[in-house]
Amino acid sequence: MMKSTAVSPHIAQRKALLRIVLTALFGALTAAGNFIAIPLPGSPVPIVLQNMFALLSGLVLGPYLGGAAVGLYLLAGALGAPVFAGASGGFVRFFGPTGGFLLGYPLIAIAAGAIAGRPKAEYKTPTWRLAFAIFAGMLIVYVPGIIRLKFALDDTWQGAMLKGCAPFIPGDAVKGVLAGLIAPRMRRVIADHLDG
Numbered sequence: 131m132m133k134s135t136a137v138s139p140h141i142a143q144r145k146a147l148l149r150i151v152l153t154a155l156f157g158a159l160t161a162a163g164n165f166i167a168i169p170l171p172g173s174p175v176p177i178v179l180q181n182m183f184a185l186l187s188g189l190v191l192g193p194y195l196g197g198a199a200v201g202l203y204l205l206a207g208a209l210g211a212p213v214f215a216g217a218s219g220g221f222v223r224f225f226g227p228t229g230g231f232l233l234g235y236p237l238i239a240i241a242a243g244a245i246a247g248r249p250k251a252e253y254k255t256p257t258w259r260l261a262f263a264i265f266a267g268m269l270i271v272y273v274p275g276i277i278r279l280k281f282a283l284d285d286t287w288q289g290a291m292l293k294g295c296a297p298f299i300p301g302d303a304v305k306g307v308l309a310g311l312i313a314p315r316m317r318r319v320i321a322d323h324l325d326g
């Protein structure tokens with residue numbers, strides 16, 4: 131007699147609810163990253179933790195739920211919740227010097243999640259793959275960030291790079307290492323809840 135592999139409606143509903151809760155949780159963690167915003171002299175872009183939480187969203191939840199978590203964070207900020215750096219909010223922030231970085235946060239989650247893949251209980255993601263996901267995720271945010279910064283400040287490309295990229299590379303490397311230490315365990319813990 132063959133064993134049924136169908137998931138009961140109760141289990142399916144519970145897993146769907148857990149996905150919603152995890153998405154909201156990572157959106158809230160990304161928002162909480164605004165409590166540490168360190169201004170840098172000569173740059174309108176502060177040092178923040180939001181990019182690390184956006185990265186973790188993708189690494190832990192995968193590209194779809196991770197992107198949704200960061201999208202939820204951006205929606206809250208656009209609607210005026212004080213979740214952006216400096217406890218600010220409002221749609222106008224997307225048009226300011228840091229707007230490109232904000233729009234880059236979902237790219238971090240999607241890129242890192244797509245490379246690392248959604249966590250699965252029976253599969254351990256190779257370390258090299260997680261490392262590449264972290265590198266790509268942390269790097270991709272600079273593309274829209276530098277472009278928006280250049281035009282918002284009417285600066286040269288070199289000036290935009292010096293104000294929005296160069297000072298942040300060491301800190302982002304540290305955040306990437308922290309994410310690399312945290313993500314594998316979190317992926318294992320929630321893999322059962324995301325499967326199915």
